[in-house]
Amino acid sequence: MFVQIIQGGLAADRAELKEALDRWERELESSAEGWLGTTAGVTDDGTFIGIVRFASVEAARRNSERPEQHRWWTETSKLFRGEVTFHDCTDVDLMMDGGSDDAGFVQVIQGRIRDLEGLRAYLRDMDEQALRGFRPDIIGSITAYHADGGFTEAAYFTSEAEAREGERSQPPQEMRDEMDKMMAFYEGEWTYLDLREPWLSSP
Structure with a gap:
């Protein structure tokens, strides 16, 4: 892709x-x-x-x-x-079901990656079923890696209300530990772009 x-x-x-x-x-x-x-x-x-x-x-x-x-x-x-x-x-990863034209809310995240190969190896081993169980509002995501070391990720949610409720949920300690490990592959702050009325289309 x-x-x-x-x-x-x-x-x-x-x-x-x-x-x-x-x-x-x-x-x-x-x-x-x-x-x-x-x-x-x-x-x-x-x-x-x-x-x-x-x-x-x-x-x-x-x-x-x-x-x-x-x-x-x-x-x-x-x-x-x-x-x-x-x-x-030219370098793109999908998580869970990737994107969906049925999403009610899309959050775009942008930032920089310290160790792309390490991140991708980590994501390959990630327990997606555990994430689905904890955050049923997440449909999936598409992450595109920029040539300059940046990234753009589009995360697709069933609705903004359910996404905000999910953000307030406290994940299990094991999941928090895994998230901390994942963040070590990034550098700097992230920028969030909320598309409250996403325009979604496909053939």
């Missing part, structure tokens, strides 16, 4: 951007070979983030090279203020 992260401050009304994304689905989706889906939304402070999934980097490149795609982005980019950043991620 290949993931492109698109992020920027919104200058227009979010409804205008939503219409632009809807127009892409109506007019361009059918010819976007290898497109697997999009998770997008706007935070309370007007930050847009889009997580676009393709079957391969080659499929994503073919899509971006289409003249109609270029025209669509030229118009859509006018809805942003300042620079729009892109991260092209």
Whole structure:
């Protein structure tokens, strides 16, 4: 899987951007070979983030090279203020069921990783069933690793209310110990982007 992260401050009304994304689905989706889906939304402070999934980097490149795609982005980019950043991620992991178009709330987490290979080895051994039992509100997640050592993770929840309730739950000591071990693979602070009204689409 290949993931492109698109992020920027919104200058227009979010409804205008939503219409632009809807127009892409109506007019361009059918010819976007290898497109697997999009998770997008706007935070309370007007930050847009889009997580676009393709079957391969080659499929994503073919899509971006289409003249109609270029025209669509030229118009859509006018809805942003300042620079729009892109991260092209060929290294992607799914947890549990990955993403879901049925999610009622998506939290995007961004930060930096100290030891990627160690983290991935740890995650391979993680007891997902125990996590499901403790946090049934979590549907799954998609993590895309940036070339510069950063990461973007989209965590999908049944609803924001259930996610907040789950956050307040006290995990068992064994699970807390495991979480402490996991945090050693990261560095610095994390940034959280809450998509209270996520825009979710797939073929």
